[in-house]
Amino acid sequence: MAAEEEPWAPLFIGAVVGGPTAHNRPVSDSIGLLARLADEAPWQPTDEETGVDVVFHVPGPLLAPDYEGTRTGTLSRRERLITMQIAVPADLGTRGEREVSRYLADRLVEAVDVARTTVARRKATLAVGQAVPMARFVAERVHDEG
Template sequence: MSWKPLYIGAVEGGPTPHPGKLTAGLQEIGRLVDAQPWEHSEDETAIDLVFHIPGSLLKPEYEGIRTGSLWRKRCIMQVQVAVPEELGAEEHDAIVRWYARKLVDAVELARTTLPRRKDALPVVQAATISSLATAGLV
């Protein structure tokens, strides 16, 4: 995996009652993020944002947002977001807005958490990218 300031991914817990709706909303946010400009940097920490989507086999064992691992060598911090099961019943635009809010919240959590970790570099471009990508959605 080559470095970039903000990665977005998902862990799906199997089939859902609303197949495709949660994935489609996340893919739209991913496209908005990928469309933003950025430059390679060795002076900042990237965010690996992982959405845990509940399914029939696995459901997140937590609610909300939490920080995960910090890989100092690769300058990447993982942030995890539990997607509520009931979100799948919403319309596409509401799902996209929910993902947009959680993207901004997750980047802010990483930005404020990193200074407390020893030798961690700051979050810079990921904060800008999340703001630009979600403009008008949050």
């Protein structure tokens, strides 16, 4: 890694929210929790693997995902990063806070597993490594809270 480069975590968690509502507020809060837990997960700086950027698409009054489930976004060999997109069901925010967090944590693990498989098929790309145990760390903490 070049001396002037700042090491970046192998797992990023974010959201695109289609406008704030009372129904999607618990979802946004849970995504924030997942991101904080990912920041606590152990990892080692390296430039020998592909990172995973997981983006939850949360429906709202202005915008809603036009797909269901998880899909692969951009894979950048230059940036060593794959983007995974997760469509959040419109009714998820009406469930209990614990159920929302658990649902999102499980989708996070699934998305990172899909990213690992996708990257592995592209032999010229560095493997997804630490993002897998980081996502599992997040899911374990969420499931242990209940």
